Amino acid sequence: MTGTGTTAERILAAAGALFAERGYRATSMQAIARRVDITKAALYYHFPSKDEILHRLTVPLLGELERALDEAGTHHDPEAVRWRAVEGFLDVSLRHRTTLLMLVRDMTLLARPPVAERFRAVVRLANDLVCGPDRSLERRVRAAQAVACLTDPVVLFHDAPPERVRALLLDGVRALLGEPSARRPRPRGSGGGRPLALTGEQVEQVRRLHASGACTAEQLAARFGVSRATVYRCLKT
Numbered sequence: 001m002t003g004t005g006t007t008a009e010r011i012l013a014a015a016g017a018l019f020a021e022r023g024y025r026a027t028s029m030q031a032i033a034r035r036v037d038i039t040k041a042a043l044y045y046h047f048p049s050k051d052e053i054l055h056r057l058t059v060p061l062l063g064e065l066e067r068a069l070d071e072a073g074t075h076h077d078p079e080a081v082r083w084r085a086v087e088g089f090l091d092v093s094l095r096h097r098t099t100l101l102m103l104v105r106d107m108t109l110l111a112r113p114p115v116a117e118r119f120r121a122v123v124r125l126a127n128d129l130v131c132g133p134d135r136s137l138e139r140r141v142r143a144a145q146a147v148a149c150l151t152d153p154v155v156l157f158h159d160a161p162p163e164r165v166r167a168l169l170l171d172g173v174r175a176l177l178g179e180p181s182a183r184r185p186r187p188r189g190s191g192g193g194r195p196l197a198l199t200g201e202q203v204e205q206v207r208r209l210h211a212s213g214a215c216t217a218e219q220l221a222a223r224f225g226v227s228r229a230t231v232y233r234c235l236k237t
Contacts, residue, residue, distance in 0.1 A: 008046045010036050015053045019102040024054065024109055054109065061096040062118045068092050069125050078132040079205055080212035085129035086146065086173055093154045094162045104155045123147060130177075146173045179223075198224060203234045210235055 005013070014035040018027040029050055033043040047053045068088030075081045093100060103109050110119055131143035149172060157165055173179075198206065202224055209215045210231075217235070221228045 007036070007038065007042070011038075011043060011046055012053065012056055015050075016057050016098045016102060019054075019057070020098050020105060024050070024102065024106045054112075054115075057099055057102070058109075058115050061092065061099045062115070062122060064092040064095070065089060065122045065126075066118075069122065069129060072129055073125075075212050075214070077208045077212045077214075079208050080214040082130050082132055082177075083209070083214055085126055086150070086170070089126050089147065090150045090154075090166060090169055093151050094166060097154055097158045097162075100151055101155050101158055104151075142176055142178075146176045149173065149176070174223075198226060198230065198234060206231060206234045 011032065015027070015032045018031060018035060022031075027050075029043055030040055032050075032053070033040045036043070047056070065088075068091070069085055072081050072084035072088055075084060110116055126147045127140070127143050130146050131140050150169060153165060153169055206220050206224065209220060210217065215223065217228055217231045220231045224231075
């Protein structure tokens with residue numbers, strides 16, 4: 001196998017690809033060594049076991065998820081927290097699609113310590129952040145659905161352009177949580193085109209999201225289906 005990076009990095013890349021293609025248990029250390037074009041002894045020099053390779057592959061995914069959610073939780077506005085958590089969770093998942101594919105291909109890997117404990121804790125935190133202060137059963141169910149849908153499509157459509165998958169997933173989460181969709185048709189103004197105005201509740205959402213730094217004016221315009229001029233008017237009043 002040709003490739004760039006250190007031998008350890010090439011081993012991890014090859015192992016991750018093989019685990020995703022064949023499954024963790026069906027992939028031998030010899031197969032990994034052949035993929036990297038090194039001897040089995042050289043492979044064991046860098047990684048004493050297949051479990052160690054698995055650990056090294058999953059730690060970056062879990063660590064980045066934890067950091068993204070911790071950052072989301074530093075915001076005071078529930079809407080900012082919710083969308084920072086959603087977007088952070090999704091962006092990390094997209095960066096680590098191969099690792100997620102490996103874990104989904106062999107679900108028993110998610111039951112292995114310490115992966116199991118950290119993964120369950122990450123999902124619980126994501127659910128709490130997306131749910132927000134409204135702890136009703138309906139809201140908690142919707143939050144759990146939203147978090148769950150952030151990973152399956154990433155794996156199922158791992159060959160699709162990540163930016164396209166991201167946009168579609170965020171639109172689906174908005175629909176689940178009852179938020180305005182960037183893609184869903186909205187009532188038009190009298191002259192066609194964008195709606196003429198936002199409701200009072202939407203105006204407050206726009207102000208909170210902009211003040212928290214969660215969205216730019218352009219992003220808010222796309223999210224609520226209005227012009228940037230409308231957004232700027234809301235922010236000035």
